[in-house]
Amino acid sequence: MSIAINQKTCVGCKKCLSVCPGTLIKLNQEGKAFIKYPKDCWGCSSCIKECQAKAIDFYLGADIGGRGSRMQVEMKADQVIWKITETDGTIHVIEINPKASNQY
Amino acid sequence: MKKLQVKQLETDVLIIGGGTAGCYAALTIRENAKAGVIIAEKANIKRSGCLAAGVNAINAYIVKGQTPDDYVDYAAKDADQIVRGDLLLTMSQGLNRVTKKLEDLGLVILKDDNGDYVARGNRNIKINGENIKPILADAVNGLDQVQVLNQVNVIDYIVQDNQILGAFALGVEDECFYIIKAKAVICATGGAAGLYKPNNPGFSRHKMWYPPFNTGAGYAMGIRAGAEMTTFEMRFIALRCKDTIAPTGTIAQGVGAKQVNSKGTVYETKYGITTSERVYGTVKENQEGRGPCYLRTEGITAVQDEELKKAYLNMAPSQTLKWLESGKNPSQQNVEIEGTEPYIVGGHTASGYWVDTKRETTIKGLFAAGDVAGGCPQKYVTGALVEGEIAAKAAVDFIANQAVSDRAWDEAAHTKAKKNQVESILNHENPIFSTAELEEAMQKVMDTYAGGIGNNYQFNEKQLELADEKIDQILTLSEGLSAADMHELLFVYELKERLIICKSVIAHLRARKETRWHSFAENLDYPEKSAAWLKYVNSKQIDGKLTMIYRDLVKRGETFEHRN
Ligand SMILES: Cc1cc2nc3c(=O)[nH]c(=O)nc-3n(C[C@H](O)[C@H](O)[C@H](O)COP(=O)(O)OP(=O)(O)OC[C@H]3O[C@@H](n4cnc5c(N)ncnc54)[C@H](O)[C@@H]3O)c2cc1C
Numbered sequence A: 001m002s003i004a005i006n007q008k009t010c011v012g013c014k015k016c017l018s019v020c021p022g023t024l025i026k027l028n029q030e031g032k033a034f035i036k037y038p039k040d041c042w043g044c045s046s047c048i049k050e051c052q053a054k055a056i057d058f059y060l061g062a063d064i065g066g067r068g069s070r071m072q073v074e075m076k077a078d079q080v081i082w083k084i085t086e087t088d089g090t091i092h093v094i095e096i097n098p099k100a101s102n103q104y
Numbered sequence B: 001m002k003k004l005q006v007k008q009l010e011t012d013v014l015i016i017g018g019g020t021a022g023c024y025a026a027l028t029i030r031e032n033a034k035a036g037v038i039i040a041e042k043a044n045i046k047r048s049g050c051l052a053a054g055v056n057a058i059n060a061y062i063v064k065g066q067t068p069d070d071y072v073d074y075a076a077k078d079a080d081q082i083v084r085g086d087l088l089l090t091m092s093q094g095l096n097r098v099t100k101k102l103e104d105l106g107l108v109i110l111k112d113d114n115g116d117y118v119a120r121g122n123r124n125i126k127i128n129g130e131n132i133k134p135i136l137a138d139a140v141n142g143l144d145q146v147q148v149l150n151q152v153n154v155i156d157y158i159v160q161d162n163q164i165l166g167a168f169a170l171g172v173e174d175e176c177f178y179i180i181k182a183k184a185v186i187c188a189t190g191g192a193a194g195l196y197k198p199n200n201p202g203f204s205r206h207k208m209w210y211p212p213f214n215t216g217a218g219y220a221m222g223i224r225a226g227a228e229m230t231t232f233e234m235r236f237i238a239l240r241c242k243d244t245i246a247p248t249g250t251i252a253q254g255v256g257a258k259q260v261n262s263k264g265t266v267y268e269t270k271y272g273i274t275t276s277e278r279v280y281g282t283v284k285e286n287q288e289g290r291g292p293c294y295l296r297t298e299g300i301t302a303v304q305d306e307e308l309k310k311a312y313l314n315m316a317p318s319q320t321l322k323w324l325e326s327g328k329n330p331s332q333q334n335v336e337i338e339g340t341e342p343y344i345v346g347g348h349t350a351s352g353y354w355v356d357t358k359r360e361t362t363i364k365g366l367f368a369a370g371d372v373a374g375g376c377p378q379k380y381v382t383g384a385l386v387e388g389e390i391a392a393k394a395a396v397d398f399i400a401n402q403a404v405s406d407r408a409w410d411e412a413a414h415t416k417a418k419k420n421q422v423e424s425i426l427n428h429e430n431p432i433f434s435t436a437e438l439e440e441a442m443q444k445v446m447d448t449y450a451g452g453i454g455n456n457y458q459f460n461e462k463q464l465e466l467a468d469e470k471i472d473q474i475l476t477l478s479e480g481l482s483a484a485d486m487h488e489l490l491f492v493y494e495l496k497e498r499l500i501i502c503k504s505v506i507a508h509l510r511a512r513k514e515t516r517w518h519s520f521a522e523n524l525d526y527p528e529k530s531a532a533w534l535k536y537v538n539s540k541q542i543d544g545k546l547t548m549i550y551r552d553l554v555k556r557g558e559t560f561e562h563r564n
């Protein structure tokens, strides 16, 4: 389980650093975020929810059957938009209304 | 010589851990008293602890037609009677009150046309739990006189003559050594993950169910300080979706999927349906060659597929990612399940501090709430909130009744010793072993000799004896660990906490000479359960030695309060 941070897109806002429940993300000397302890990631998705620059991809490790798809999420007040991009470019989008309860 | 800067703080109530119970304790104090509050949280209260990714339902609620007493009976039956009737009842009585409060704070709860909550089975209600932690955190951040110290990890209590005086902590980001003095302390650090070799020991080693960052600090600090602890032998093993270790309740209860083996046979009838029996059945089916086991989702509707994917995004997004990546929806492929490594978690089973009905521990002025508190299983989110509320009110009362002169302590000596200990780790040179290596060694010992996944959760007396011996060796080695920076220092403390808890788990497993719960505590030398063991196994460290204490059950209608 882990995340990958695209340093070109990262704007160094530090939001992911402060929210990670394991404090696993740090800033490098160029002021860009990197995950210092990738094997320690719990996969909680808190960091991708914070990153407005969409610089963080969430993926499943190969050891748990991951196939390289990348997941991001955009948090809006009235809409949570999850986007999953497969390696062949196929994109899945799932929109969730945060005001609607789970049906299960 | 590396030295740490010292920060001294003083408050009325120190809350250790700003998770579910800790945040609610702060809200309760502000509603009931003027007392000053500090929350020391190792991460950031916005997304720390169990609630980080969101939760799928309120698992503990008294739905229409049920009573708090029914809840007590259910939890007692599930744990085969090794529970505290008084704690379960006081918890159950508050469940609906805290749920209403959560709704007022902004949690979305599903309602029917009459405006009543929609029940999921006998005890659950349906919600959108994605933002449950930010909701709590926002409420806490808006309070007066509640100082939240994020990224401050508590490493030890300050206790004198069995009374709590505060705690020592490490500022991981500001690189400081904190001395926080308090008149009362509420411990709400959650349970302990990472004691046993996990399901995915390689790259995804932290893709576990319980937060890997809840390392059991509260248990370890209590054990070290001589607090009485209960029922560490009732380990919690969760039945989860394979690989992603995502919860299964949403599938099982949501779309009514049954557990089936590889032959398609529903096996729950054979083993029973308590929490431990469901795990045991799955282990047995695998052992006897009928694995893997699944939740039978094949054939559900397309609408159910879509709803499941959304529900998982709201609490365990990796499972939805897995469905999408594999190109197969749950309707097309049953969901494979497996048991997790054992955790120690007082919100699901009954391990933790031995508390009275006010959630006071055996250390004066120290209260415990949530997964860290024992005797009261099946707490879940709402039970943790209720315990935070009870502990908060009791802490406020405690302060009001306490004479100030009681609190003299030898501050200089205490602080110097602790600071030296911390700094010495930063200054050790050339250690042979790293913290990660010793963690791996610990998890392997627990897996092999104390009933981990690799041994189908079973053990015998000889194995436990070996486990104890080997954990002792690793404890000795841990004294030589070094840390190059604050984060590594945190890793050293986390490992030491886990080792202390391992010792207690082993001692408790050895003490209960029966098998009351399959898988949770399955002693092959005593494969049957016995009425003689209808009692609590407790422990307390006296003069550096863990001493077992056996206590009679406190049944529904009875109460236990500390004397003195
Ligand atoms: C993945 C998952 C899903 C769940 N889903 C549900 C569900 O759907 N419904 C339900 O009712 N229940 C659910 N539960 C159970 C429920 O969430 C927990 O029982 C409850 O939240 C525990 O609350 P707590 O306050 O004891 O622990 P937490 O909320 O975990 O709080 C502990 C806090 O202490 C902090 N901490 C730990 N050590 C230290 C230290 N040394 N110094 C400072 N701070 C420290 C942690 O960072 C954390 O913030 C789920 C649990 C998990 C793990």
Ligand code: SF4
Pocket (backbone or CB within 6 Å): A005, A009, A010, A011, A012, A013, A014, A015, A016, A017, A032, A033, A050, A051, A052, A053, A054, A055, A056
């Ligand atoms: S939140 Fe995004 S932009 Fe901000 S520091 Fe993290 S990766 Fe960079």
Ligand code: SF4
Pocket (backbone or CB within 6 Å): A002, A003, A019, A020, A021, A022, A023, A024, A025, A035, A040, A041, A042, A043, A044, A045, A046, A047, A048
């Ligand atoms: S997914 Fe969670 S644990 Fe992993 S880096 Fe992001 S915030 Fe941290």
